Amino acid sequence: MFTNIMSKNNSEDNKQIVSLPEDVEIYAGNTLLLNPTSSVNANIKVLSMESVDTDIATINNSYIIANNVGETKINTRISVKDKVYELVTNVKVIPGKLSVEPKTKKISVGETFRYRAMVSNGVYKSVSYQSTDLKIAVVKKEGIYGYVTAIAEGKVDIIVTVNIGNIISESIISLTVEAAKGHAIPISNPVNGAGFTDEDEWKGSRVFFGRYEQDNNIGNGKEPILWRVLEVKDDTVFLLSEYGLLCKFYNDTYDSVTWETSTIRAWLNKDFLDKAFLKTEIDAILDTQIKTNNNKKYGSSGGNKTIDKVFLLSNKDVNNTAYGFQKGSRIKSRTRRVQITDHALVEGYRNKENMNTCWWLRSPGISNYYAAYVLTSGNVTYGHFVGRRNDAVRPAIKVKRSCIIFGEDFNDGKYKAPIIIAREK
Known part of the structure; x- marks a missing residue:
């Protein structure tokens, strides 16, 4: 937004038939409407508006677009009652002020913090992050963020550089890297399913994270979501919901789809994400690159790679013994069986013999009109329509370890597990 309109550009001396701001200030990257006014009740027609120096600012549909820091003039020709007036507006483009969040000055070995460069009242063209000592801390730029990981004890500066309207601004974060925190996290990788019958x-750690309606009693609020820990690796915790949280079609219509184009993917990454997690919790969930393999046996396509916060497991995932599953899609394995919540039962079903339900995988079925899913007995099938079965949804997410802490244990009556708390930024 602009900061100042100084005086008036008047025509016809004191008659003020038509006027424009004579001097304006505007922050680099912003826009400002240059709107002529008339003291008489007459239509104003803007004939032309031109910038003397388009490198500093351009004009488009009466909007000044501030490109780079500096000064220029906007020459305007206006017609009022068949008379043409020529007015000049002096434009001064100024830079916004750089700041970096969060204000963290201390970090422990092994931890990663995300920093963000921000500009008050304006925008920047580019940003870079640099560590002055790679033996102490390294930094990786992803989009507008800089992810700083502590390597060893010591002191290091993280230099944040931005281009604001072709003016280079710099901010220095002086970090102290402390010894690694001694406490162990209360979770671990699951028992490998290689030797399972x-x-x-399934045997492994569980956690509670986020909240979602489960007992179908809206009046008592949403319940904490229980997750299985499929993998703890580096700074990532891979989670799969313990229960089927809702029963839905894989796709709302019976069409040829892939995971990328399915409505279930859209629902998971919008409706479910927003309902189940707070903003700080969403920030702690990683954007994961998802590759869905083609079905080689039937020739159906896995589609393009996607970037998702929430996703479904693939057939490859539910055969991965490192995740605690028994290998073999045809095997009726208990490691793959699931039950649904009372809320999910409204649109779904339970097998009367074992009280389990079927749940969707993201892998393609016998054609792209079908998708893979796990039967109540725990084996995988590929022969059910994407738009004709309300089967259970078990969301999967990957959480950034350095963005969370583990709180006290919560007991839902069946499982006792720690609550994951997202760090405030």
């Missing part, structure tokens, strides 16, 4: 249950 059909009767072995």
